[in-house]
Amino acid sequence: MAANAHLQEQIRHLPHRPGIYKYFDDEGIIYVGKAIDIRKRVSSYFTKQDHNKKTQQLVKNIKRIEFTIVDNESEAFLLENNLIKQHQPKYNILLKDGKTYPYLCLTNERFPRLLPTRNKIENGSKYYGPYANLTAMNIVLELIRALYPLRTCTYNLSSDNIEAGKFKVCLEYHLGNCKGPCEGLQDEETYAQYIQQIRNILSGNLSVPKAYFRERMMQAAQEQQFELAHTLKQKLDRLDDFQAKSTVVNASLSNIDVFSIASNEKSAFINYLKVMNGAIIQTQSLEVQKKLDEVDADILSPLIMQMREEFESESKEILTNVSLSPLPLPGVVLTVPQIGDKRKLLELSIKNVLYLRKEKESMNDRSKDVNEVRIMEGIKRDLRLTELPKHIECFDNSNFQGDNPVAAMVCFRNAKPSKKDYRHFHIKTVVGPNDFDSMYEIVTRRYRRLLDEGASLPQLVVVDGGKGQLGMAVKALRDLDLWGKIPVVGIAKRLEEIYVPNDPLPLYIDKKSETLRLIQRMRDEAHRFGITFHRNRRDASTLKTELTDIKGLGPTTAEKLLSKFKSVKKIRELSEAELITEVGKAKARILLNHFEQQEQQATQTGPATTA
Incomplete structure (x- = not known):
């Protein structure tokens, strides 16, 4: 992401020295970082192309940069840690669980x-x-x-x-x-x-x-x-x-801090063990949300400093499962043990942190499942269904002034889009913009095919439209002998009302309910899916009439030219040499002859002039 001229000027004046840098938006400090080379580190935010979305958002918000030079990386680490605790920037990871420990x-x-x-x-x-x-x-x-x-x-x-x-x-x-x-x-x-x-x-x-x-x-x-x-x-x-x-290992192991970290895309999980004489006397596990695209070592280093301060640790040895740069802790040794009793201690910490990660991820999965069941149960209750609607399909028609009529069906399973089950329909039996008959055709075709294939039927059908479209969907289900086997409702656009068959009045559903929100989401998704298909078909039709009518010029060449130059007008303005470069000498001559004939016809049929 390129920096604007003002920031580029600031970056040019940054030193190639160790220190810290601070990013500001219009309201204050949003990020504090440390670097061995301040200019190189800051420049990387604006030149790397593989930043995640959070880092891209950070860079987008930077309005001003400040820096402080220090003598070495250790001093930069201490200064960064102090500034983060003082200002609590929103893009820095900070240990702030709000607890007072006993x-x-x-x-x-x-x-x-x-x-x-x-x-x-x-x-x-x-x-x-x-x-x-x-x-x-x-x-x-x-x-x-x-x-x-x-x-x-x-x-x-x-x-x-x-x-x-x-x-x-x-x-x-x-x-x-x-x-x-x-x-x-x-x-x-x-x-x-x-x-x-x-x-x-x-x-x-x-x-x-x-x-x-x-x-x-x-x-x-x-x-x-x-x-x-x-x-x-x-x-x-x-x-x-x-x-x-x-006692967990050799009792001679005295006064040791053990830290381990495991992470996923969104969070990092840390375990801390305080060991005295082979016995764990303190332990803590926690989760922190990732703010940018931090690696485990970048997350763990400042948290070690904060947790040692929080737990008043004076240990002279720290065991970790990731290699870290030296910390500003005089006399303290950092190691990643590979064998022996210290390795057993570290493995115990790793076992705890992996269990925490698994537990949190499992809780998130269970929470999603609970949400989905709650939504489906709400739909069942609000629409008075007899079974849980795990499989719902929604239909929408799309045409432009009667041209290229198409339709779309989207499928939701367990209250989530199942895109592999989405379907497009070319309207075959209806002439002109007739949404009612189009709805009858696509519902009939969809469920006749499912019946022929012996596939499972949905527990609910939603049609985009009011009583008219709903009535045609009901007629299609009757003709297929599916009426009474598949519930169907319609959603009217103007007031977002839900209609059910054989009831002239709409069904009242709370406008803030999850049932209505899901039905609206399905209707909008069907509309988007159908509009995209309609535009592609219309563009293909336009391509056919503009270029593929030229004898000797196939659809592949026409699509290639339009894809690059966007319009026939721009293709017409190309020189002979440019056309030869794009499509070769033979096809270039066909195009030039066609454009010359068009110009001659336009001259001959132009408006008459009066004396």
């Missing part, structure tokens, strides 16, 4: 509490997460509450308040879920040990709490405190069970 918060107070929350407050509390869904967070929260007796009250447990005896233990103490620090029944040092082990669990490190419970269990057994040892054994089993369910 966290687990260890409060900054004496005898800290562990709370689920969606709001982070800068008060010294420590937040773990965010978790992509509540289920994952609740599993961890339930595990910790089963292992450690933490308080849930909101009392200010200062040493002065406890010593003054301001508080009394609550039901949680009597249930064994809290050790009563509010009355000084639990010392701060033991509680701090719990908190430290909880921090390890929330960070994905289960070895420290497991060692703690194992050591205490062995000590209790030696001291013959067998009930306590059994309780500690149960807690150790809980940790082992949680780790077994969480």
